[in-house]
Amino acid sequence: MTLYLLVFAVAGHFPRRRVRGGAPRTRFLVLIPAYREDGVILHTAREALKQVYPQELYRVAVIADSLQPETILKLRELPIETVEVQFEISTKSKSINAALKTITGTFDHTLVLDADNVMAPDFLAQMDVYAQQGEQAIQGHRVAKNQNTGFAVLDGLSEEINNHIFREGHRALGLSAALIGSGMSFSYDYFRDLMHSIEAVGGFDKELELKLLRNGTRIAYATEAYVYDEKVQQAEVFGNQRRRWLSAQFHYLGAYFTSGVYHLLAKGNVDYMDKIVQFVLLPRVILSGLILLLAFLSGALHVVAGYAMYPGTAFWGGLLLGNVAAMLLSVPKKFYRLQTLKAVLHLPKAFLIFLLTIFRLKGANKRFIHTPHTTNDIK
Incomplete structure (x- = not known):
């Protein structure tokens, strides 16, 4: 998962071709x-x-x-x-x-x-x-x-x-x-x-x-x-x-996984299978939190008991660094400010909300869950 995110985070900085059109x-x-x-x-x-x-x-x-x-x-x-x-x-x-x-x-x-x-x-x-x-x-x-x-x-x-x-x-x-x-x-x-x-x-x-x-x-x-x-x-x-x-x-992961594999092998449809792979990815907040937790536990075990969690503290530390690098490479410059730093303090709460959400998924896709909107001005 981390490698997937890192590859596309780097690719996002490649020069892009300008698209030009004529009169509307x-x-x-x-x-x-x-x-x-x-x-x-x-x-x-x-x-x-x-x-x-x-x-x-x-x-x-x-x-x-x-x-x-x-x-x-x-x-x-x-x-x-x-x-x-x-x-x-x-x-x-x-x-x-x-x-x-x-x-x-x-x-x-x-x-x-x-x-x-x-x-x-x-x-x-x-x-x-x-x-x-x-x-x-x-x-x-x-x-x-x-x-x-x-x-x-x-x-x-x-x-x-x-x-x-x-x-x-x-x-x-x-x-x-x-x-x-x-x-x-x-x-x-x-x-x-x-x-x-x-x-x-x-x-x-x-x-x-x-x-x-x-x-x-x-x-x-x-x-x-x-x-x-x-x-x-x-x-x-x-x-x-x-x-x-x-x-x-x-x-949709469950509904389309088999179809995605078939179209990849039979028709070479990489685009379609890539979408299925995206559905396998955990939310970044969950992924980052779990990697951080595993890296900490592995390091603590190494210090206290003399051995680390398989496959080793270096592995979990590397995953953590790779995940952080992918995120930093993807953050626009306009977000490097004090307001963002203050918002990051809400990440632990967001992590807990995501964890609880995973246990409340049953039936959520069978009914319409409306997100209310109240803001008109662009701020």
């Missing part, structure tokens, strides 16, 4: 699923209309699930499309499929945002460059919208480490970038056809990603296309969110 021409349908997001959706919708991109080339559509009547009325006052949906059990995949059946028009790409996401003014222009190159799946560069608590800083830091290892690093070595759940764009017809077969309760983006990779579709990474995402601010929300993510990760 991609017609975007911007879908914003909003489940009980009355506190942020109006701001998100208004901000989505501020793109430095020809207005005739994009349409914003809010998928309103369980929003208050007054929120619906205010949305309908905006020059956007509002699609009202209602389900016995709400999921993002159901909302998206309902919208794709309802909305009429001619589009080249479908862009999916979360209800709290704010696109940088040139976001669509940056995504258009990749779409013009024929990319069918493009992941934008998602960054933190807020850093107002220690957990928010840690969440934003984790996102940027993921961006470096699983997006920059992977693309540098010719593999697909990982999807993130929002700020992602797909060829309109292809996406619509794929979504018909997706009924995920949690982690719809993981199922979508697996099917894209199984089909041999490369996922590009638009590193200069920034979209701002609200980071979790409280420990309880952090735990619920990670519970949902881990549950989906292990669910």
Whole structure:
């Protein structure tokens, strides 16, 4: 696990090829699923209309699930499309499929945002460059919208480490970038056809990603296309969110492992199998904590009893150093500041939350676990 992270952490620093496009021409349908997001959706919708991109080339559509009547009325006052949906059990995949059946028009790409996401003014222009190159799946560069608590800083830091290892690093070595759940764009017809077969309760983006990779579709990474995402601010929300993510990760590992091995051996689909390998990886907080604990125990045994835990203190120490090196190589310069150092003090608590989460995964992937959003301003 440590070697895997270290290889891609180093690769993320390789020079990348500049992608250039012509005049804007991609017609975007911007879908914003909003489940009980009355506190942020109006701001998100208004901000989505501020793109430095020809207005005739994009349409914003809010998928309103369980929003208050007054929120619906205010949305309908905006020059956007509002699609009202209602389900016995709400999921993002159901909302998206309902919208794709309802909305009429001619589009080249479908862009999916979360209800709290704010696109940088040139976001669509940056995504258009990749779409013009024929990319069918493009992941934008998602960054933190807020850093107002220690957990928010840690969440934003984790996102940027993921961006470096699983997006920059992977693309540098010719593999697909990982999807993130929002700020992602797909060829309109292809996406619509794929979504018909997706009924995920949690982690719809993981199922979508697996099917894209199984089909041999490369996922590009638009590193200069920034979209701002609200980071979790409280420990309880952090735990619920990670519970949902881990549950989906292990669910799809079990569901697709055999298929991944088959496609690797029979068809040479390394991209697809690499995604399966990612599902095997422990969360970095857990991995780092366990390695630190094992290195400490091995060293203590060596001092007290004269022998170390197999395969030796040097091994565990080397793993610890490799893991730390992978993380440091992946941290953007902007995070090297006092605020980050203070946030690191929350790591022991995050480690305990992750440990407890592992024992609470049962059933989490069978019901929709909503992460509430409250922040509008980019801080």
